[in-house]
Amino acid sequence: MTEGGEAILMEDVHKRYGEKRALAGLDLAVRRGTVHGLLGPNGAGKTTAVRVLATLLRYDGGLVRVAGHDVREEAARVRRRIGLLGQHAALDEALSGRQNLEMFGRLFHLGARGARARADELLERFGLAGTGRTPAARYSGGMRRRLDLAASLLTEPEVLFLDEPTTGLDPRGRGEVWESVRSLVDGGTTVLLTTQYLEEADRLADRISVVDGGRVVAEGTPGELKTRAGRDRIDVVVRDADRLDEAVRVLPFAPGETAVDRDRRLVSAPVRDRMAALAETVRALEAAGIEAEDVALRRPTLDEAFLRLTGADARRGEEAAA
Amino acid sequence: MSAAYAVSDCWTMTRRELAHWARQPVQVAVGLVFPVMMLVMFGYLVGGGRTVPGDYVDFLVPGMLTLTMVFGLEGTMTAVTRDLDKGVVDRFRSMPMTDGAVLVGRAAADMLQSAAGLLVMTGVGYAMGWRAHGGPAAFAGALGLLLLLRFAMLWAGIFLALVAGRPELVQSVQILVWPFGFLSNAFASPDSMPGWLGAAVEWNPMSATATAVRELFGNPGGEPGWVTAAVLWPLALLALFFPLAVRRFRRLGA
Numbered sequence: 001m002t003e004g005g006e007a008i009l010m011e012d013v014h015k016r017y018g019e020k021r022a023l024a025g026l027d028l029a030v031r032r033g034t035v036h037g038l039l040g041p042n043g044a045g046k047t048t049a050v051r052v053l054a055t056l057l058r059y060d061g062g063l064v065r066v067a068g069h070d071v072r073e074e075a076a077r078v079r080r081r082i083g084l085l086g087q088h089a090a091l092d093e094a095l096s097g098r099q100n101l102e103m104f105g106r107l108f109h110l111g112a113r114g115a116r117a118r119a120d121e122l123l124e125r126f127g128l129a130g131t132g133r134t135p136a137a138r139y140s141g142g143m144r145r146r147l148d149l150a151a152s153l154l155t156e157p158e159v160l161f162l163d164e165p166t167t168g169l170d171p172r173g174r175g176e177v178w179e180s181v182r183s184l185v186d187g188g189t190t191v192l193l194t195t196q197y198l199e200e201a202d203r204l205a206d207r208i209s210v211v212d213g214g215r216v217v218a219e220g221t222p223g224e225l226k227t228r229a230g231r232d233r234i235d236v237v238v239r240d241a242d243r244l245d246e247a248v249r250v251l252p253f254a255p256g257e258t259a260v261d262r263d264r265r266l267v268s269a270p271v272r273d274r275m276a277a278l279a280e281t282v283r284a285l286e287a288a289g290i291e292a293e294d295v296a297l298r299r300p301t302l303d304e305a306f307l308r309l310t311g312a313d314a315r316r317g318e319e320a321a322a
Numbered sequence: 323m324s325a326a327y328a329v330s331d332c333w334t335m336t337r338r339e340l341a342h343w344a345r346q347p348v349q350v351a352v353g354l355v356f357p358v359m360m361l362v363m364f365g366y367l368v369g370g371g372r373t374v375p376g377d378y379v380d381f382l383v384p385g386m387l388t389l390t391m392v393f394g395l396e397g398t399m400t401a402v403t404r405d406l407d408k409g410v411v412d413r414f415r416s417m418p419m420t421d422g423a424v425l426v427g428r429a430a431a432d433m434l435q436s437a438a439g440l441l442v443m444t445g446v447g448y449a450m451g452w453r454a455h456g457g458p459a460a461f462a463g464a465l466g467l468l469l470l471l472r473f474a475m476l477w478a479g480i481f482l483a484l485v486a487g488r489p490e491l492v493q494s495v496q497i498l499v500w501p502f503g504f505l506s507n508a509f510a511s512p513d514s515m516p517g518w519l520g521a522a523v524e525w526n527p528m529s530a531t532a533t534a535v536r537e538l539f540g541n542p543g544g545e546p547g548w549v550t551a552a553v554l555w556p557l558a559l560l561a562l563f564f565p566l567a568v569r570r571f572r573r574l575g576a
Binding site for chain 1: 330337338341345410412419423
């Protein structure tokens, strides 16, 4: 069960939509006062997880606790302690920013005067004080996101869920949202952030869970995940397919980390020191008299790192690490 | 959560709808003018060829009032699906507010609009020569029956909108509302129709309201004894659709 320090706890959570398994035994533990990133491709189950945590979606099995309360048994208690910034603006776009904040404030039972005061405060804080009666529909994407965020913060929630908060925003809008999230965390709020962008998780999160196929496939600090996913590689393509095995033997790579692709006559391995690895490889091939068609160093792109973490490699990595 | 919070939540949600009106006066005006246009069109253009008992305008006005109550379902559906589409309902559902306050706000606003619509239409009807002969109590009773029908259609509309989910699907439901509205005695007397059609029309819940309202207004086409049916039909629809709508709203996350 919960150990005092956890603001979010999911244990072996399952959710099925018809045939599709959206969550297949998801485990998640987020310590109070930290920012946790849920990183994964489209359809990995990130949004489903957030909707379960925010009491919007029933789940089929497992345990889910938010701010110390069971989301199924004590939904009302959970709702008093959370803020939600969904993927799509959860605003009444026909109304102005002030009207939105006052309405949500009243629904949080701050009272008419309390709601008005809080709206003033948040409009000021999120740089929306000058928007007057303009309906939210006519705000820029970044402004709308900030208003949405302000609405999520009306009651200074203990736990804040941010579901892909910057998807669809231009770099400036993205920067604005990141700025706001950072200032929040300084105030002690626990934040769960879902994102498809490694960079975003890297900038904001203390720890990251990489999600794929409805379960967590890797977990750690951004630094740990990057070293695991983002090492440079050296690729060697030999001219003669018959000498591939010999090449694997003579090359100075750790056997556990070496990948062999027979169709492409390719030996590939991660490296630490790029130049030394290149020199050693060429020397080893020359000494054995194996002719190489191509020897190349490459840095994994962000996309590759991501693919590796969410693809088969990550699972293999998990098993190797275990 | 106390009853005071429940009342306050419902009032906040009603105010939200009223704020929408203040934002979109043109849309509200169009909503009021459309049934008036139908009334004028049928009264002066189509009406000439109808055979009904008595004066056609006296026959038509109660029918159009009834039809407007039924067609109000479309406005309700559009408003509900638009909310669902925008994600704002997600925020409401993730907040510690009273279950169903969202729906109550919708219902209150739609009822207010329908009441305003009735006033405008009776005014225009009066200008066209329509008269009610039943006295103030009967007049109020007729308006009550009309609003009761609207209330039942409202919850049917909320339920159908929650089931359809997307604005595109609403259109297909709307197509079904039209024959329901027109397969009634709103424009024509069932006596003038082929037997089977007349029978279908007589069984349309809308016809019960139209007949009872005509009776209360003292207009042609009214028959005594229909008031009970005009109360029971909407109540039956309410008994079906109100719990379905509330249940569906609670289970949005299933």
